[in-house]
Amino acid sequence: MSHNVAILLCTYQGEQYLPEQLDSFGAQSHTAWSVWVSDDGSKDKTQNVLGFYQQTWGPDRLRVRAGPRKGFAANFMSLICREEIAADYYALSDQDDIWHADKLERAVRWLKSVPQDVPALYCTRTELVDEDGGKLGYSPLFTRPPSFRNALVQNVGGGNTMVFNNAARNLLKAAGPHVKVAAHDWWIYIVVSGCGGKVLYDPIPSLLYRQHAQNLIGANASLQARLDRIGKLFRGHLKTWNDQHIVAMQPIISSLSQDSRSVFNRFVSARQRRLIPRVFGILRSGIYRQTGFGNLGLVIAAILNRI
Incomplete structure (x- = not known):
C-alpha cells in the first residue's frame, strides 16, 4: 500500500526560488504525493510558475487556493484546516528550500510505525544554504527529547521539515485555522506533544534551508x-x-x-x-x-x- 502525502505549500512573491522547490518534489523517491498551494496574494510571477507545473504534472497533482492574507502562520493554518484536502500524511513546505530526495520516504517510514489513532509528528535538522545554494552549515542540533515540557517554551521543529498524520491534523483542525499563535510550526509541536502524540526529531537533515534577506524566520544557528x-x-x-x-x-x-x-x-x-x-x-x-x-x-x- 502506497501512503499518499499531501504537500502543503504556502507561497507569497516566490517566483525566484519556487521552481527549485517544486523540482525537488518531483525528485522524491516516495512518489505518492500531491501538492496543495495556498498563495497569499502574490503580485510577481508565482502564479505563472504554479500554472506551468500544474500543466506539466496535471491538475490533480497540484492545486492552488487563495490564502487569507494575514501572514505566514495564518496561511499555513488555513491550508492545514482545509476540508477538501485528504491524505494519509501531510508535509509542510516553504517556497524557497530544496528537499533531499529521500525526505518524504524517511518521514513516511517512521510515521507508518505509529498507530493511526496516535498523533504523530516527524521533523528534522536542516542544512543551511545561502541565496545561491552555497553551504552555510547546519541548524542547531537538539539532543534533549522532544516533549510538551519543552514545547511550552521552545520549538525544535522547523515547519519546512514537518510531516504529520491525520490524528495530529484532526487536533489542529479542532483548535481551528484562526488561532493566534507565534508560529504555525511551534503550535504544531505544542499540540501534538501535549495530546499524547509522538514526536520524532531526526538529527539527519532532510532539506536545504535557504537563508536570505527575505526569510521571515531564520534558523537561529549562529x-x-x-x-x-x-x-x-x-x-x-x-x-x-x-x-x-x-x-x-x-x-x-x-x-x-x-x-x-x-x-x-x-x-x-x-x-x-x-x-x-x-x-x-x-x-x-x-x-x-x-x-x-x-x-x-x-x-x-x-x-x-x-x-
Missing part, C-alpha cells in the same frame, strides 16, 4: 542569533507568545494527556504568582529548553516575570 533569542525572553516576547498559546489551547484542553494537563495547569498557575512562588512553580512544572544557556535564560525570565 551565536548572535541565539543571544538575540535569549534577549527576546528578557524583553517579554516569550510571555506574549505564552499568553497566545494558552488562549489557543482552550478548544483542545480536553484532548491533553493527563500528564500534559498537569504540566500545563502548573505552568499557567505559576506564571500568575509573585516572585518566589512563580520561580519555584515554573521550575516544578518541569519545563525546559534544549541547552543549559537556554534554561538559565528561562530562570532569569521567570525572575523578571517575562515568562
Whole structure:
C-alpha cells in the first residue's frame, strides 16, 4: 500500500526560488504525493510558475487556493484546516528550500510505525544554504527529547521539515485555522506533544534551508542569533507568545494527556504568582529548553516575570 502525502505549500512573491522547490518534489523517491498551494496574494510571477507545473504534472497533482492574507502562520493554518484536502500524511513546505530526495520516504517510514489513532509528528535538522545554494552549515542540533515540557517554551521543529498524520491534523483542525499563535510550526509541536502524540526529531537533515534577506524566520544557528533569542525572553516576547498559546489551547484542553494537563495547569498557575512562588512553580512544572544557556535564560525570565 502506497501512503499518499499531501504537500502543503504556502507561497507569497516566490517566483525566484519556487521552481527549485517544486523540482525537488518531483525528485522524491516516495512518489505518492500531491501538492496543495495556498498563495497569499502574490503580485510577481508565482502564479505563472504554479500554472506551468500544474500543466506539466496535471491538475490533480497540484492545486492552488487563495490564502487569507494575514501572514505566514495564518496561511499555513488555513491550508492545514482545509476540508477538501485528504491524505494519509501531510508535509509542510516553504517556497524557497530544496528537499533531499529521500525526505518524504524517511518521514513516511517512521510515521507508518505509529498507530493511526496516535498523533504523530516527524521533523528534522536542516542544512543551511545561502541565496545561491552555497553551504552555510547546519541548524542547531537538539539532543534533549522532544516533549510538551519543552514545547511550552521552545520549538525544535522547523515547519519546512514537518510531516504529520491525520490524528495530529484532526487536533489542529479542532483548535481551528484562526488561532493566534507565534508560529504555525511551534503550535504544531505544542499540540501534538501535549495530546499524547509522538514526536520524532531526526538529527539527519532532510532539506536545504535557504537563508536570505527575505526569510521571515531564520534558523537561529549562529551565536548572535541565539543571544538575540535569549534577549527576546528578557524583553517579554516569550510571555506574549505564552499568553497566545494558552488562549489557543482552550478548544483542545480536553484532548491533553493527563500528564500534559498537569504540566500545563502548573505552568499557567505559576506564571500568575509573585516572585518566589512563580520561580519555584515554573521550575516544578518541569519545563525546559534544549541547552543549559537556554534554561538559565528561562530562570532569569521567570525572575523578571517575562515568562
